[in-house]
Amino acid sequence: MAPGLWRLAAIWLGLGLQSFGGGTATMALIRRCAVDEQRWLSEAEFARDWAISQVAPGINLLCLTVLLGWRVRGLRGACVALLGLAAPSGLITIVLTLMYASIRDSALVHAALAGVIPATIGLGLLMTWQMARPPVGASRAQGGAALALALLVLAGSAVLVGIFRVPVLAVLLGGGGVLGLAEWWRAWRGRRR
Template sequence: MGILLKLYLAFLKVGTFGFGGGYAMLPLIQKEIVTNNQWISQSEFIDIIGISQMTPGPIAINSATFVGYRVGGILGSIVATLGVVTTSFILVSLAYVFFNKFKESHILSSALSGMRPALIGLIISVFLSMGFEAYRDVNSIIIALIIGGLLYKTKIHPILIIVIAGVLGTIFYGLIPTLIA
């Protein structure tokens, strides 16, 4: 199977079975691109998540575009991105046509209510998986505690949080070790 078809099918699977969007899709994205196909490492996967938070657009599309480019160049990024949006495009198109007919459906409402706890479980799973990779030393834990405290106590904009985390990373991993050495 050609790499472009493999990219398309991997991200089609992500787009088809990744209910809940964003963070809920991360376990499936991780499994497809890190575990199953080994297109990137776990560390690179965490970097993609960070970059996805700084760039406009959903995590799934950003990761598809990045991994597609890495594996197959510009055409690979286009194919992977098309793969991740294909199912959503079809479903949204159908939903538009049939929305009024099914908006009061008890079955649909019940199914969506049943999915909510599972989505939270998926998000927690990714948090733990990423946490074991990201929190390697005392510095990373200190940065996480500072950022977590800021988020909990203030209403700082997420972009500012990313900038603060970058500054703290520069201090803890660049400046302090340089001063100590």
């Protein structure tokens, strides 16, 4: 039986407050709660919701939260789940930043940052690779030409943003447009054969 709105809010609030450890830890907590404990949906349905969350606008985990809330209690469930997860985490983030801001100008913090900033860049590099790997892999499965086009979009976007200062939105829509047209043409050519 689906929980009421207050119960739903309490569940997501609990998830939001205990999800220390980054996105992966949060995702694991949500999956365990939704699939194993509450049985709101099956493993396959969870995987589908996660896939959709990855192409939807905004933070993936918040998209997933909205979809799960929707499944349980419709639009009100989606809003309650979203606020339950994000509001406490967001407020704790602000408090952590406030604490950090009070010491950010000390010499010790400067020295620590000389280590933290490169580490953050390293995390960012890995994240970039993880973001690019699935679409590059899908293009590679289609053959050499598709792979070359995918790599061109990847490298071209970096050059357009980094060197020519093209607005990021234009680059995103342009990248989507190029591969969208290429896929449409590939499908059209396949039908004519």
